[in-house]
Amino acid sequence: MKPVTSADVAREAGVSRATVSYLLNNTPGQAISDATRRRVLDAAERLGYTPNRNARALRLGRSDIVLFPLGDAALSHVFAHAINACSAALNREGFTLVSDATAYPHPEQAAGAWLRLGPAAFIDLTLPADHGAVVRMLGAGIARVSAAIDVPDHLSAMDIISVEARRVQLTHVIEQGAADIVYALPPAFAKSPKSVLLLPALDAVATDAGVGLRFETVETTPQAMRAGAKRWAGSGCDAVCGYSDDLAVPILTALASLGVDVPAAMMVSGVDDIPAASAVTPSLSTVTWSVDELGESLAAGVPDAVLHPSEPVRYAVPELRVVVRDSTDRRY
Amino acid sequence: MKPVTSADVAREAGVSRATVSYLLNNTPGQAISDATRRRVLDAAERLGYTPNRNARALRLGRSDIVLFPLGDAALSHVFAHAINACSAALNREGFTLVSDATAYPHPEQAAGAWLRLGPAAFIDLTLPADHGAVVRMLGAGIARVSAAIDVPDHLSAMDIISVEARRVQLTHVIEQGAADIVYALPPAFAKSPKSVLLLPALDAVATDAGVGLRFETVETTPQAMRAGAKRWAGSGCDAVCGYSDDLAVPILTALASLGVDVPAAMMVSGVDDIPAASAVTPSLSTVTWSVDELGESLAAGVPDAVLHPSEPVRYAVPELRVVVRDSTDRRY
DNA sequence: GGACCCTACTTATACGAGTAAGTACACTAG
DNA sequence: CTAGTGTACTTACTCGTATAAGTAGGGTCC
Secondary structure (H helix, E strand, C coil): CCCCCHHHHHHHHCCCHHHHHHHHCCCCCCCCCHHHHHHHHHHHHHHCCCCCHHHHHHHHCCCCEEEEECHHHHHCHHHHHHHHHHHHHHHHCCCEEEEECCCCCCHHHHHHHHHHHCCCEEEECCCCCCCHHHHHHHHCCCEEEEECCCCCCCCCHHHHHHHHHHHHHHHHHHHCCCCEEEEEECHHHHHCCCHHHHHHHHHHHHHHHCCEEEEEECCCCHHHHHHHHHHHHHCCCCEEEECCHHHHHHHHHHHHHCCCCCCCCCEEECCCCCHHHHCCCCCCEEEECCHHHHHHHHHHCHHHHHHCCCCCEEECCCCCEEECCHHHCCCC | CCCCCHHHHHHHHCCCHHHHHHHHCCCCCCCCCHHHHHHHHHHHHHHCCCCCHHHHHHHHCCCCEEEEECHHHHHCHHHHHHHHHHHHHHHHCCCEEEEECCCCCCHHHHHHHHHHHCCCEEEECCCCCCCHHHHHHHHCCCEEEEECCCCCCCCCHHHHHHHHHHHHHHHHHHHCCCCEEEEEECHHHHHCCCHHHHHHHHHHHHHHHCCEEEEEECCCCHHHHHHHHHHHHHCCCCEEEECCHHHHHHHHHHHHHCCCCCCCCCEEECCCCCHHHHCCCCCCEEEECCHHHHHHHHHHCHHHHHHCCCCCEEECCCCCEEECCHHHCCCC
16 A cells, blocks of 8 residues: 555646646646646545655755744643644644653754754744754754744743743732732742742832732642741731742642631632642632643744744734632632 | 755765765665775764755655654643653654644544654554554554553553553552542543443452442532532541542642541542642642653654564553552551 | 747656665685 | 675665746737
């Protein structure tokens, strides 16, 4: 059962291979009669012809692969779904998404691996603009699809969005009446370069609103969570924001075990909207974005970018949304 | 900056293209002098030659793409990480992992999409053996890498593992002394074909052990969780197993809000080991498998499978592991 | 009635690799 | 001295596609 080639279709339809190719690709400037068109399309259909992607890529000098470097965003719950949505959307356009979560020790290694893959385009969301691989890929004519937001050189769009999500989160609890807030961070965060961006940004929000804010790093064990919760409850603070739902849900349970009333005595919020967030008692307020919208949005720019690799193509980043649930709802 | 081809290397080294190709591919039965070998390798290195994957794939009739159909397993937390591990492992071997989480309405559509992709191999974990796409891919000479476990025709290996995980989960709470157990299922599960496999399997475990077991479907809202928890606590049951951690964590919080002592009065366990599981109060016992091991294991079989597509290649499924935490530990 | 253009194609080449088959030379066996 | 056997290559073709350049026939224009 050899695969069907365009030559087979041409023979079946009684035309040359060129005609088949022109027809199926809708090449502009080619005149093809209706009768021939029908014969060819018919033959293609009957034989079940699908173009060989490798031959096509070889000829065109570019593949139909779209690269999505994930960086450490791969760990996030929203992200996994967005990738799936993006992949499906790209499939519909005839592209193939290859996402790469490999942690390359050196940018040069990433560049090597990605150039070898030879994608038609790459999605720039988790890469700093001055990443060596970005420069080399652009140099190799690989189209970039990047977020429609301004990003400082040494940061990625994801970094910016990530900070923005926490700003939205903090703003929400302040609007709900919090006046003395603890922001809980996971241990891994302390070493992350993002911290230099996040902490001042949140401080600014708190200062503008005239509320108290302090940061605390919490180990992800029940003991550490309970110790933290006890401290916070005793210190008169009235809201705790978790860096993510993975932190906020444990905090919620620690507070419950101490008999602290959430949200009356202490509000809690997270970021990511993990599945458990909507079902825990009390349900957890969080910040998220539409994963489908994100996936579609990422995919939407790709066809244009591939056709005109030199022109920058940007995708809209879906708006961050507060999901208000019981844990920050004082009417609860 | 045109990409470097093997012709460039040949010219630089002063030999023919064929020599370069034979040399770089270690083609058996070809004699090449040490002097030439060094000249060619040197030239390749100096020019930074990397073979064009599309040309190679066209010539060989197979790509270096490995397809991983995800099915609904994509939703699982362990899985997302395993994919990343597998992708990294395959990269090291020169393969490219393409995972597809698209929900195809019809098997024929999946088959079409996957054949068009033309992978060298596919990883069979979430596909039922009688899936139309499997048959067509095998027919097209695409190598299958499948789990080293026996699987009935209309089920996937993942289905079996999924049931096994719950069996391990149930066995664990029985060993911990549970005598009257509720098994909580998410609403989506009721419609799933897996239910016909899971329920009898768990019933058998309970009957063998002489303990009581009943199944309950729980909506993923705090209200439903609390209503369920109240019912269970009132009915004298002493353990509740959640179909997954996403269900078990909310159950834990619902029990806490009712003042039910976990694990003393009621044990709780889940499956998946989501990040929050280890940090909630009390920490949640769960069942998981080593994601790195799984990823490596999946990847390990691929090179062999690609070289000998007709011989079946099987990968070892890592053992399921109970992560014993406070929520089932009576000494707690 | 030739120049010119339009339609509807076909012919021929290129993309970059892998590989069967051929060649040229050196060495050995008989 | 010739046939045979390695060694160390090269030549020539192939994979399936896209597309520039060519062609054949009919119609229009002056």
